[in-house]
Amino acid sequence: MALDRRDFLRTGLAAGGGAALLGVAEPALAAPALLRRDRPAITHGVQSGDVTATEAVVWARADRPARMYVDVSHRPDFRGARTVRGPLLTPGTDLTGKALLRGLPPGQDVHYRVRLAGLDRSWVESAPVAGSFGTAPRDRRDVSLVWGGDLAGQGWGINPDLGGYRIFNAMAAVRPDFFLCSGDWVYADGPLTPTVALPDGRTWRNLVIPEKEKVAETLAEYRGQFRYNLQDAALRAFNARVPMIYQWDDHEVTNNWYPGEILEDARYTEKRVDVLTARARQALHEYNPIRGDRIYRKISYGPSLDVFVLDMRTHKNPNTANREPDSRSGVLGAEQLAWLKRELRRSDATWKVMAADLPIGLIVPDGTAQEGIAQGDGGAPLGREREIADLLSYARRHDVENMVWLTADVHYTAAHYYDPNKAAFSDFDPFWEFVAGPLNAGAFGPNQLESTFGPQLRFQAAPPRANTSPAEGFQFFGQVSIDGRSRELTVHLRDLDGKSLYSTTLRPRR
DSSP: OOOOHHHHHHSOOOOOOOOOOSOOOOTTTSOOHHHHHHSOOEEEEEEEESOOSSOEEEEEEESSSEEEEEEEESSTTOTTOEEEEEEEEOGGGTTEEEEEEOSOOTTOEEEEEEEEEESSOTTOBOOOEEEEEEOOOSSOOOEEEEEEOOBSOTTOOOOGGGTSSTHHHHHHHTOOSEEEEOSOOSOTTOOOOSEEEOTTSOEEEOOOOGGGSSOOOSHHHHHHHHHHHTTOHHHHHHHHHSOEEOOOOSTTTSTTOOTTOBOOOTTOSOOBHHHHHHHHHHHHHHHSOOOSSOSOEEEEOSTTEEEEEOOSSTTOOOOSOOOOTTOOOSSSHHHHHHHHHHHHHHOOOSEEEEEOSSOSSBBOEETTEEOSSBOSOOSSOOTTHHHHHHHHHHHHHTTOOOEEEEEOOSSSEEEEEEOGGGOSSOOSOOEEEEEOOOSBSOBOOOOOBOSTTOEEEEEEEOOSSTTBOGGGOOOOEEEEEEOTTTOOEEEEEEOTTOOEEEEEEEOOOO
16 A cells, blocks of 8 residues: 655654563574574564554564664665664563554555664664554555464474464465454463374374473463464464454463462462463563553454454453352453443444454353353353343443454354344344354364353354364364445355355444
């Protein structure tokens, strides 16, 4: 897209705080050995995220302490670029850093390149690494996003023989404006082995690093989970072209965790989940282009779309049978729920995408307890369902329309239509929920729907047995496209190669 250079250069660009920590760069990703001795190197590519009409976060990691600089331009050749002075990248943040770009032009393509300057010899710089993104428009235009979750889970990591995380090539091919990460971006509780025997006699071969050989417990091990994924060439190329909105789920810490939990898992020497969570949270903020310290937030992407990123982990109550008749907590917590109601009521965007790391109506067991929102009785809201019922009825009373829920978590893909006419609890307007994943993990499902909120199954694609590998397919992502003229929203559920398995078009109520 064209951009008037004078308009761009009039805008102010400012650097924001950075993040990162102690670790060693993978030699295959860093600069050649002779070059490394002379100057710093960017070790794991570049990323952008939380892009709005005028702001964006840019991320990089160094192989040694260095100063981060970001050149920003409307041109891919960087003629007339502005330079943003970023943070120092130090061992205190595992040599990662984030720069906040401000004053960007709305609705335009932005090209950036990251350079690193040595601390003792500032004139000695790294080779630059370039990326790009589009800022959100101020007017009504076509908008597209992709979403999904679950990466390197159940023992299926980066397999170079099969092209690594090749689903990101298919995701890039649909040319999205941004990627909504639905969580389980790493499997900190899922060690990898070099080889796995497949049912058809083939051998799955994993790329393995020391941090992936056991469950993560230390801060260094949690950081290694994120560094591992960034060794994948397809993911790094995707990151350079498509900005991210990051959300976590349980496997960034450990399976089905909740605050205050004490693990009964012999693999862990540190049993206190709150201690593990603090380390995992630090690592995820260091390694992802997320702005600020809070995971739940709203990202406005023009008049057609607001994305409400939910945090269903930080305030989650313990996993029980989930049938408490008077529960006042669940997966959001009072503070987040109040924020969400307020921001939904204020939103004037046509579509409100609810980015949820747990599905609403699918039963997700945790042993004899319940991990998810639904608990299976199909009656009036109990346990965590009460919190969701409160939110949905509030939205109806205050004319919050055109909510679409996007999630992953269950390792298959599905489309659910929630119909109050077929629900035990009916004080809400009908809405859709779409499930997409895994991106590169074991495939499972399908899970059972329960009828408290009247979900109707419109589509699902699941594997023939539990924990099928990515070599067998059954890896999925979702795509949302909003037509700027008609305001219609179209959802595609796509397979590993980008083929659309199901699509539907939704018309806004107003």
